[in-house]
Structure formats: C-alpha cells, structure tokens
Amino acid sequence: MESSHLNALQTKHAGLEARIAEERARPSPNDVVLKDLKRRKLKIKEELSQLH
Secondary structure, three states, X not given: OHHHHHHHHHHHHHHHHHXXXXXXXXXXXXXXXXXXXXXXXXXXXXXXXXXX
16 A cells, blocks of 8 residues: 555646646746645655655
8 A cells, every 4th residue: 555655646646747847848937836836746656755
C-alpha cells in the first residue's frame, strides 16, 4: 500500500511540475495560479520526504 501511495504522490508531483512549466511558458503567466501550483507541489514534496 505504501508503495502505491508513494507512486501516486510522485505522479501528482510530476503533474504539478508540468503544469507549472506550462503556466510559465504562457505569454503572461498567472501569478496566482503559479503560487497555488507551487504550494500544492511543496505540500506533496514534504509528504514524500516523510515517507522516505
């Protein structure tokens, strides 16, 4: 179970990373959206570090 949870978190983290890159690539990135995505990514990163 922990392995599947770890995989799910890693997938979410990678997805957020991709969304951040997409938002930054836009002609005028939305700072509010970027801040939210980064906050969510950090939360997942912290959870991943607790599992390792």
